[in-house]
Amino acid sequence: MTAPIHLTEPNPHQTLTLALPKDGVTLQGRIQVPGDKSISHRSLMLGAIAQGETRIKGLLLGEDPRSTAACFRAMGVGLSPLDDDWVTVQGVGLGHLQEPIDVLNAGNSGTTLRLMLGLLAAHPGQFFTVTGDSSLRSRPMDRVITPLTQMGAEIWGRQGNRLAPLAVRGRSLKPIHYQSPVASAQVKSCILLAGLMTDGATTVTEPSRSRDHSERMLRAFGADLTVDPDSCSVTVHGPASLTGQTVVVPGDISSAAFWLVAGAITPGADLVVENVGINPTRTGILEALQAMEADITLENPRQVTGEPVADLRVRHSTLKATQISGDLVPRMIDEIPVLAIAALFAKGTTVIADAAELRVKECDRITTMATQLNRLGAKVEERPDGLVIQGEAQLQGADVDSYGDHRVAMSLAIAALRTQGTLQIHRAEAAAISYPGFIGTLAELCGLASSS
Ligand code: S3P
Numbered sequence: 001m002t003a004p005i006h007l008t009e010p011n012p013h014q015t016l017t018l019a020l021p022k023d024g025v026t027l028q029g030r031i032q033v034p035g036d037k038s039i040s041h042r043s044l045m046l047g048a049i050a051q052g053e054t055r056i057k058g059l060l061l062g063e064d065p066r067s068t069a070a071c072f073r074a075m076g077v078g079l080s081p082l083d084d085d086w087v088t089v090q091g092v093g094l095g096h097l098q099e100p101i102d103v104l105n106a107g108n109s110g111t112t113l114r115l116m117l118g119l120l121a122a123h124p125g126q127f128f129t130v131t132g133d134s135s136l137r138s139r140p141m142d143r144v145i146t147p148l149t150q151m152g153a154e155i156w157g158r159q160g161n162r163l164a165p166l167a168v169r170g171r172s173l174k175p176i177h178y179q180s181p182v183a184s185a186q187v188k189s190c191i192l193l194a195g196l197m198t199d200g201a202t203t204v205t206e207p208s209r210s211r212d213h214s215e216r217m218l219r220a221f222g223a224d225l226t227v228d229p230d231s232c233s234v235t236v237h238g239p240a241s242l243t244g245q246t247v248v249v250p251g252d253i254s255s256a257a258f259w260l261v262a263g264a265i266t267p268g269a270d271l272v273v274e275n276v277g278i279n280p281t282r283t284g285i286l287e288a289l290q291a292m293e294a295d296i297t298l299e300n301p302r303q304v305t306g307e308p309v310a311d312l313r314v315r316h317s318t319l320k321a322t323q324i325s326g327d328l329v330p331r332m333i334d335e336i337p338v339l340a341i342a343a344l345f346a347k348g349t350t351v352i353a354d355a356a357e358l359r360v361k362e363c364d365r366i367t368t369m370a371t372q373l374n375r376l377g378a379k380v381e382e383r384p385d386g387l388v389i390q391g392e393a394q395l396q397g398a399d400v401d402s403y404g405d406h407r408v409a410m411s412l413a414i415a416a417l418r419t420q421g422t423l424q425i426h427r428a429e430a431a432a433i434s435y436p437g438f439i440g441t442l443a444e445l446c447g448l449a450s451s452s
Helices: 037-049 062-074 110-120 144-150 185-195 215-220 253-265 284-291 328-344 356-360 363-376 406-420 428-433 438-445
Strands: 006-010 015-019 028-032 051-055 086-092 128-129 152-157 164-168 177-179 201-207 225-228 232-237 246-248 268-278 294-306 309-315 349-351 382-383 388-390 400-401 422-426
Touching: 015 152, 015 406, 028 438, 037 051, 037 062, 037 086, 037 110, 037 185, 037 215, 037 246, 062 110, 062 201, 062 428, 086 164, 110 128, 110 164, 110 185, 144 152, 144 185, 185 201, 185 215, 185 232, 253 268, 253 284, 253 294, 253 309, 253 328, 253 406, 253 438, 268 438, 284 294, 284 328, 328 356, 328 363, 328 388, 328 406, 328 428, 356 363, 363 382, 363 400, 363 406, 406 422, 406 428, 406 438
Parallel strands: 028 268, 051 246, 177 201, 400 422
Antiparallel strands: 006 015, 015 422, 051 086, 128 164, 152 164, 201 232, 225 232, 268 309, 294 309, 349 388, 382 388
């Protein structure tokens, strides 16, 4: 039996202490990851604006979907307790969200704020104010305010209508064809949601394809949608009428990615992550790891309420460096921090380019990953649009900081599996944004009980 990692749960000081035993760890077994964050948000939102009841199984109970639920409750949507096995949403019907009596708070969640904005802007005569935590209040909102304004929306915000808090006066909107300068599912989905309530065809064209969960779910709820994959365009034909559905949320590939990398870099590892969503607009991480010669296989592929799902098996192997750029980037944008951890233990130099979007995530993930990994003795060079990562790193424990970013916190925790000495991760509690239970699973997989 492997000696345990000594592990302390985040305390009020929010620091996670990880120290590997001398003989290392062996990662083996079968695990499940929480529900997909993107699908969870969308099931709550579409349930809220549909006619009738929506039933959701496997909803992510992270802080981000809780923010979505709180916002829609404040607008008159009936929701059962989120930790029920099946969560039920009593839809109010399209255009019937109530004007809330207080500020809507999206917390840390860009998806909540940006998608919701499309709906709010299209509620004529109603007034809404929306805000978020300090991270969200520093993230660009003009990327959705610009197209919504072209549709006739009235939105005001700080710094030239760029930043939250925002104020919205709902209007009757008109359809547009928007050429988005970024491949962003949040931008695309915001416009499509606004388009549901317009009269005519609203089209979004992206420079490359972003995740398509909105398109799949909107169709399942009854919207009339045309998708042209060749031109990366989606059109919604409004006005729509949506009907409540049953949604079974698969495990989040973005959460599974931490274990895929853990398994790939830990000698002796043989792990199966069960029930993971493998929507092709999200599987860039599998392609990138396979290009690095990671031993990952897909088992038991199946369809679950319109989304492809499989069990993912990972075994340790010798990794080689890779190049990540172009269309691959939007298909693995949230997994780049943990891919950087895999790259540290590969042979050769990994180059990540075309990923400037990482700078406007929950934190600046380019600067944060480079500075924090270099504190551990890695050689990571920051570029305006990515990272250059020297492989075969020898990491030494040090104090690092997640900057309140869930994916940074968990990526650094995975680096601990190949770090000598004690690694202290400050603000590690951020993991609960998208992966409550992450630290417990890390503890269990390493052969000891979580001390929470
Ligand atoms: C998301 C889209 C992505 C992703 C985020 C979730 C979504 O953001 O990074 O975690 O659910 O639509 P962008 O649209 O900004 O790329």
